[in-house]
Amino acid sequence: MSRPTGLRTVPQLIDAGLADEADRDALTEVARRLPVGVSPAMAAVLTPGDPVARQLLPTPAELDVAPDEHPDPIGDARHSPLPGLVHRYPDRVLLTPTLLCAVYCRFCFRRDVVGDGVLTDAELAAALDYIRAHPQIWEVILTGGDPLVLAPRRLGEIIAALDAIPHVRVLRVHTRVPLVAPERVNDDLLEALRVPTPVYVALHSNHAREFTPAGRAACARLVDHGLPMLSQTVLLRGVNDSVEALEALMRTFVENRIRPYYLHLLDRAEGTRHFRVPLDEGQRLVRTLRGRVSGLAQPVFVLDIPGGHGKVPIGPGYLHEGGEVEDPWGRRHRLGEGR
Ligand SMILES: *Cc1c(COP(=O)(O)O)cnc(C)c1O
Numbered sequence: 001m002s003r004p005t006g007l008r009t010v011p012q013l014i015d016a017g018l019a020d021e022a023d024r025d026a027l028t029e030v031a032r033r034l035p036v037g038v039s040p041a042m043a044a045v046l047t048p049g050d051p052v053a054r055q056l057l058p059t060p061a062e063l064d065v066a067p068d069e070h071p072d073p074i075g076d077a078r079h080s081p082l083p084g085l086v087h088r089y090p091d092r093v094l095l096t097p098t099l100l101c102a103v104y105c106r107f108c109f110r111r112d113v114v115g116d117g118v119l120t121d122a123e124l125a126a127a128l129d130y131i132r133a134h135p136q137i138w139e140v141i142l143t144g145g146d147p148l149v150l151a152p153r154r155l156g157e158i159i160a161a162l163d164a165i166p167h168v169r170v171l172r173v174h175t176r177v178p179l180v181a182p183e184r185v186n187d188d189l190l191e192a193l194r195v196p197t198p199v200y201v202a203l204h205s206n207h208a209r210e211f212t213p214a215g216r217a218a219c220a221r222l223v224d225h226g227l228p229m230l231s232q233t234v235l236l237r238g239v240n241d242s243v244e245a246l247e248a249l250m251r252t253f254v255e256n257r258i259r260p261y262y263l264h265l266l267d268r269a270e271g272t273r274h275f276r277v278p279l280d281e282g283q284r285l286v287r288t289l290r291g292r293v294s295g296l297a298q299p300v301f302v303l304d305i306p307g308g309h310g311k312v313p314i315g316p317g318y319l320h321e322g323g324e325v326e327d328p329w330g331r332r333h334r335l336g337e338g339r
């Protein structure tokens with residue numbers, strides 16, 4: 001079935017056969033609290049219960065908030081000097097010019113803030129002034145929301161303003177758009193991203209099935225345009241919690257000239273318990289991947305420490321007490337003297 005207009009409301013989901021009538025009340029409550037949105041491109045590929053549907057279709061389980069879940073699980077608010085900015089690390093800052101997205105992921109750690117709001121001109125001007133006034137800011141990371149849903153002209157103005165700040169040497173854009181709304185990656189968007197300052201594109205994708213022919217073509221346009229691409233994946237129960245799914249996804253990234261960057265342990269946003277994969281299970285998956293796929297296809301497994309204390313690698317350790325090192329297949333070897 002083709003669903004060209006995308007799906008934004010519970011009645012639309014029910015009409016499209018993507019939600020049960022019996023869940024109408026619960027889903028209406030979910031949609032009252034949190035944004036819902038399935039883009040046309042993803043509506044065309046998903047089938048109920050598949051890894052794409054699991055990420056995007058709302059479920060009554062989201063109403064179940066666990067005691068250890070939090071509306072701001074990684075403590076962005078306490079590091080926000082101004083609206084639209086999060087400054088946790090000295091050399092880089094997050095800038096969120098919009099909180100709109102092309103799809104609304106059911107596990108999003110910013111789910112309490114995404115869905116509405118674009119920085120006003122005055123807020124954007126203040127955020128740019130802050131960046132200008134802090135020469136230690138070497139990199140600006142545009143995130144949101146999804147910055148690539150902005151009108152290309154608006155995005156181009158922001159990119160141009162950042163490009164003009166001498167101490168800002170690197171720009172990074174975090175996005176799902178190339179896969180979930182590939183039609184947006186047109187000449188106007190490419191033009192908006194064409195500045196002398198290097199622009200890295202960090203693509204958020206959690207399953208190889210998101211790579212449609214149109215999505216692959218959109219990624220190729222970005223890379224051909226001179227924009228290096230990185231990946232970002234969240235480890236999710238029922239989506240990519242198998243070595244086969246992770247292997248296929250990481251290989252797909254590399255085959256599309258996207259260098260795997262981070263595999264995230266799920267942040268504890270409210271109503272996301274059904275997506276959790278325990279840390280030790282994640283480490284086993286990452287270890288197995290190490291023994292099976294190219295070094296080019298290895299992401300760093302990371303945790304954003306709750307409370308705003310930064311991201312750290314949490315991959316399995318290979319060094320053991322007593323001078324032993326473990327190989328990718330679990331066998332231990334003695335290290336020589338002096339190591
Ligand atoms: C994740 C994050 C970054 C980027 O971290 P990298 O490790 O450089 O990818 C920067 N600032 C904040 C507040 C973040 O949460």
Ligand code: SF4
Nearest residue numbers: 101104105108144145
């Ligand atoms: S696209 Fe990103 S910011 Fe938007 S809902 Fe999904 S994870 Fe959250």
